[in-house]
Amino acid sequence: MTTQFSTTTTPARFLLLGDSHAAPIGRAAKAAGIAFSGGPIGSGRDFNAGFLELRADDVAFRDTEAQAYYQGFLDELGVAALGQLDVPVISTFGFNVHTFATTENWQLYRSADGDFPPGFLTSRLFDGIVRVMARDALAFYRHAGELGLRVLAVLPPQRVPAMADPQVFLAAQDTMVRALTALGVELVDLRARVTDASGFQRPELCEANDPIHGNLAFGRLILTELLDRGL
Template structure:
């Protein structure tokens, strides 16, 4: 789940309603797409899902890292200090920014679902602060792991020495997404994990 259901930023804040113990999306389009997927699998809801759920909710680190959101924390050099990026306050702010996604993963854990989440392509668009991007995704990844989510982390295979996605794995004319070569690595990793 992720891109086919909606934009990454749609799944950071609250996006679920309580639905008789299952997961009920607030957005009508997302609800319809999810229902179609569940119907295709022949299950009435997430609680009956017998296959792992692959998801990217909450992993839009570039949105969390939007530069102007962090201006108040910059030092006189215009940089968000490393000590702040490692602070409890930073972690709290990131968790608050992705609270809807974290609630989703809390609910999937309560349902006993096997969930795999893909760390985002290591692409930092101009609107985002690179230091915040990298620190935020570490906070988010730790939160997902604490909820029993299996992280698919391809960073060691797709990044350069500075931690940025190598061009061979980047979508042309797109500052955020990976390309088909990146997608092939994702599929191979999912297959290696038994999907």
């Protein structure tokens, strides 16, 4: 899901970069008349590892279409490189954790009874595996911070498709939260506000006929949080 959002009449308040989880944020901002530039530039699985080249004051996406979207956003903002931005960056990179949690990826680590060994999902081994899976996403956030930008990462809808393991989803998400906190990235974490007793996303905040995404109401909650933080 890639959607180019455009704001050309008033100065943009932030740059939105991410996967399809960025779409509800963009739709909410557009509906509210909040000026911004950006939007989804590809599928979440494409923004974990091997998608990025770091440059002195910029980044380059290896995928031609993603790079074209990104360059268009910078042009719209009137800058030539990421490091020249004077607005915050909002991103969903690295939080398509349902792909990390694909059940078959973790069969090797299960015991004969099908369960994970005690402590595995909080172990250094698990943490290290997830960080390797998300290495370019983490590199993006690290580099943006080193360029002096205000960077906010948005946690995903708390939804786990059938092909993924809910335990791994939650544990991998916690790994990403720890990694980004250590990098000084601000986290937009609405888990306590969007989940029910099951620990997962409330139905009214889920995109209809879709096992993964949040809907416009979810995007509005994120936008409200961003505005409350001064964006």
